Amino acid sequence: MTPPFLRSCSPARRRLGITATVIAAFTGALLAVGDPAAADQPALPINALAPQITATAEAAVVAYDVFDASDDLADYLVYAERRTATARLAARELGSDEWEMIEAWKSTPLDHQRAVLAAMTQVGVPYRTNASEEGEGFDCSGLTLFAWNESGVELNRVSGDQIAAAAELDGDEAKAGDLAYWPGHVMMYLGTGDAVVHARNTGRTVELETISARRADRMRFGDPTE
Helix, strand or coil, rough: CCCCHHHHCCCCCCCCCHHHHHHHHHHHHHHHCCHHHCCCCCCCCCCCHHHHHHHHHHHHHHHHHHHHCCCHHHHHHHHHHHHHHHHHHHHHHCCCCCHHHHHHHCCCCCHHHHHHHHHHHHCCEECCCCEEEEECCEHHHHHHHHHHHHHCCCCCCCCCHHHHHCCEEEHHHCCCCCEEECCCCCEECCCCCCCEEECCCCCCCEEEEEHHHHHHCCCCEEHHHH
């Protein structure tokens, strides 16, 4: 039997695919080389390691769901290896300490881990107002809604309602997967420094980012599971 601390509530069972958006971005870039019209179209800003991040996060999600179904320690160890690989890539993208990110994800509750990984599978997907569609588009609250729904937790649709319904946390209490919020915008905290994953704004994508000190001072945190 798996030790009790490895158990969590059951997440949604749907397997997440590597986003078509990331593949399309690379295909479009290749086509633009020989297409002057395409070359004139500005590319969406995207994290440099987005393809690797989404691929490793997808593998981690699959491993998590296998472990959750089996409750077997061997399956947990496979999952833990893939979670670590995803955390390492996230830290590299942000220029953060890899071991701090790995430990932050390891130590957060399993339902939080599942939500973080669900969000990571969508890195590079375009921002779209009022959207929450896997592989197609998200606004800020649409991304957190999607990620936590994948972990079996239902959130309100509006960003302000999401943080209002969550258990308020001090910054030093916030864990990977908790909600981070400043007025009008909700994000998912990655557990170290001021690192978040969020659907940024129009013309951008789902991105990993280190929040500026000015904005970080205004952030509120909340645990949507309490």
